[in-house]
Amino acid sequence: MLSARFLHPKSIAVFGGREARKVIEQCEAVGFTGEIWPVHPRHARIAGRQAYRSVAELPGSPDAAYIAVNRDLSIQIVAELAARDAGGAVCYATGFSEAGEEGKALEQALLRAAGDMSVLGPNCYGFLNYIQGAMMWPDQQGGRRVERGVALVTMSSNIAFNLTMQRRGLPVSYVVSLGNRLKFDLHDAIATFAQQDEVSAIGLYVEGITDPRAFQQAAEIARQYGKPIVALKSGHSEIASQVVMSHTAALSGSDSLIDALFERSGVARVNSLETLIEALKLLHVHGPLGGVRVGAMSTSGGDMSVLADAISETSLMLPPLSDSGVMALKRVVHERMVVANPLDYQLFDWGSREGLRRTYETYMNEGFDLTISMLDLPREDRCDSADWDSAEQALVDASETLNYPTAVMSTLSDNLPEALALRLLERGIAPLSGVQAAVPAVEAAARIGQLWARPGPSQPILSGPRVDMVGEHIIDEASAKKALAAFGLSVPRSRVVASAAAGVAAAEELGYPVVVKALGVAHKTDVGGVRLNLTRPADVEAAVAHMLTLGRDVLIETMVAGSVAELIVGVSRDEQFGLHLVVGAGGILVELLKDSRPLLLPTNRTEVEQALRSLQTASLLFGFRGRPEADLEAVIDAVMAIADYAERHQDSLIELDVNPLLVLPEGQGVVAADALIRFAPGHHGTTRSDSLATEQEPA
Structure with missing residues (x-):
């Protein structure tokens, strides 16, 4: 958070040459009435004002400081300001974490130098306060003094500059450029401006979200204070994502997960700066x-x-x-x-x-x-x-x-x-x-x-530990299905066998037709590791014999027919968001259509149903071209069972795929036809089924 003293300064100290002069000029242009103290080791006057040679010579402890010098000197000045109990400082200099390992080390030195003092940046233009006229800004700006207006929070100083130049009548109370977000991140800005009486709404230009859970909490604060948020998130294209990476030294984040986070947090996303401005005008008024x-x-x-x-x-x-x-x-x-x-x-x-x-x-x-x-x-x-x-x-x-x-x-x-x-x-x-x-x-x-209008606060997203993604343990299909069945997921009746004779016996017991699959084999279909709809003992015997050349165990399952749709229900781990669900068109349509929706964890039945209905292929679930309607409640049950499993294993789960989830007509349920689970190293080390005679009944 920025201290109130820093955000609403009565005294400003400016350090540097050209940029410091601009800060003074802009403050004067909009009528800032507080004290301005230029600091320069050689100049006696800057912009017509008496200059001081050091922090020690200042006539008092400044409420706010603008530091426009090189990165090494910036660290020194920040330490001196903190020692004088200054309200806070804008650090304009570049060459910190965005510039490699040396810069990262210097950024940590800056953090130590600041102590408890507020710092905005480094690598940023600063902030504009159009209420009191405090222009902590090293360039021209196109705004005007207001009594009430929107707050603009950006991750690009130039975008912030551009927004101040709009001629569409948008009243702006505050503008802040976050820079490297060392001590003041996006969620801090949202929470800070949400609590300002002069703010009517909050507009965001976002390149990445480092802490999704903190963002959600800040958005909830904004909702409680009646301050709607509109966001423009860049980086949804591959090229833009690369630009963001080079610009901020931070991941832009999965675009679809950002969408899900905005939805969960009550934030509207727009796709252009023009629409951002228009939405903020409408929200400011109504x-x-x-x-x-x-x-x-x-x-x-x-x-x-x-x-x-x-x-x-x-x-x-x-x-x-x-x-x-x-x-x-x-x-x-x-x-x-x-x-x-x-x-x-x-x-x-x-x-x-x-x-x-x-x-x-x-x-x-x-x-x-x-x-x-x-x-x-x-x-x-x-x-x-x-x-x-x-x-x-x-x-x-x-x-x-x-x-x-x-x-x-x-x-x-x-x-x-x-x-x-x-x-x-x-x-x-x-x-x-x-x-x-x-x-x-x-x-x-x-x-x-x-x-x-949704009742109550939004459900907090999962905040699990970071997991080592190097190396993995893959749980074979039989074990994966057994584990998921324990959480309520319906799976086919099955047997795990290690010989052709045992395979035939299992098929006879389960009843034809059956499916035969090799266990412990990646990309089973590509190597002939799956045989479907087998109806004769000789076919089963031959299939099992072939599978045993690929691995030591073979899965025999009942063949499930009559599905009206195939879905994929997966769990993935994102570096920023952690574990999250994905539901979408399954089977052979996964790669062809890429029709899926993410769901943040924990989720609920309403969110799951909304995600299913939003799929391009959703019509398959609702009687497409005379087909029977799907058992939607059973689909939601299955997704919730997988979500429950993921939450219980958030400290170790890397990936989970159920594909396809066979969706049967209404009242007949669903069946997980295939399943894959990957765990982090050191967790769930068994990759072979616990028993070669394990039977799994539908849940």
Whole structure:
């Protein structure tokens, strides 16, 4: 956490040359009224202010310090500031952990030098406080003083710089660039800004999450304080991930697991900086939306078509008007107008503030979760926008009367001037720039509303120990199935044998048809280690004889037929997230479709069902083309059994695969046709079945 003294300084010390001068200039530009003390060993004055030669000469202990010198001197200055009980310091210098082993050692020296003092960075621009005007920033910035606004937290100083230059009217209270996150990480920033009264929402530019559990806890704090979070996560492409790695010396993290973490934490993810800004504007004005019902109105059918197409690609909806709403609108609009949602009210009342107010107010009375008025203004440099004033004023009148969530949206981002955006913000109307960025922003605000509506706090994700991934113990299929069956997973009846004669006897006992598999053999299918649907003793005898040339044990199982779908249920270990589940299309479709969803542990039945329904192949579970519906409850039972097993073995499990999980028609259950378990070295060392005559009954 950053100390309150550091974040809200009354005195600032600046160290260095050009960058230090910029800090002073920016503080002065926005009207910082506190003390500023330049420090330089040779210069008597910097930016017109008296300079001090060292920390020792400062007239007092600074609340905040900006250190823009080389990395070695930075460490020395941090130690001196800590000794003087300074509030905190921004460390601008590069060459720390992002620069290799020597830099990592220096970063640890910086940590020791800081002691209990707050440090932001190293390798970062710093922070901007637009409430008090403390510009701890070595460059220009495009923001303005506000009384309340959003907090922007970024893992890129240049992205932070770019965001301050936006001309879309977004009110910003704080900006922070995290740098190498030595003492102040992403979760610290979220928790810090969530507790600031001047913050309305939090926007994140994320390149990696080092501590997912701490992130979730911080997001829960933000929810408790009513501060919604929107995040842009980069690095989902291979090239971008490599750039992140070189930029931060940290893994970007599995993109699908980041999605799952955001979902669990009540955070909306967006895919562009423009949408991030638009979502934050909407959240600043209205907070999370109460649902996905959108009403839209315009003078143009073309505008409405563009908007409707964009909405159709999201979870938002344009619901039909109620009968009473249709009747009410028909009483106030021109007789030739078609009354519907979206509403093309044409130009019959254009220029009439009162006529437009009646239309807007009647339409908004439908009680949409968000009412959007499409409005594109002409160019300011060549045109006159006076004819549009009545539409703006009428919407303000209607909005103030009804107090429903309302937004103005332009089709193009260029057509909503910043001056108009600021006027609308003052009147409680969200200004949204450009359909392509704004519609996903509306969806993000609605999604946060849905996630926050879940009862109680989010379930904390698993926080297991780190496991040595070098070396492994693979548990053979028979042992893996036996272990999972003990946790409630249904498996085929089976026998493990070591001779052809025993194989035939096992098949006779189990009943034909049977499956014969070699045990302890990797990639069984590739080497002929699996024979399916055997119905005669001679076939079993020959199959077992062949399998014994591949390994010393053979698995005989009953053949399961009649499945309506095949799934994969797996457990993997991620360096940052630890153990997590994966459910997806199984069998031969695993590599072909790559249709899967991750689930963080622990999970619950609701999350499992949502993941299954989100699969591209989910229709196979619900009576696709006349097939029987699958036993969905049995699938969920199986996933929960595997999750339970994983949690009980979190200190040693590396990987678990059940593929395929054969899904039978409703009421008939599921069966795990194959299973693989990998443990860390030193755990579960037995790789051969405990008994050559083990029988496994379905759970």
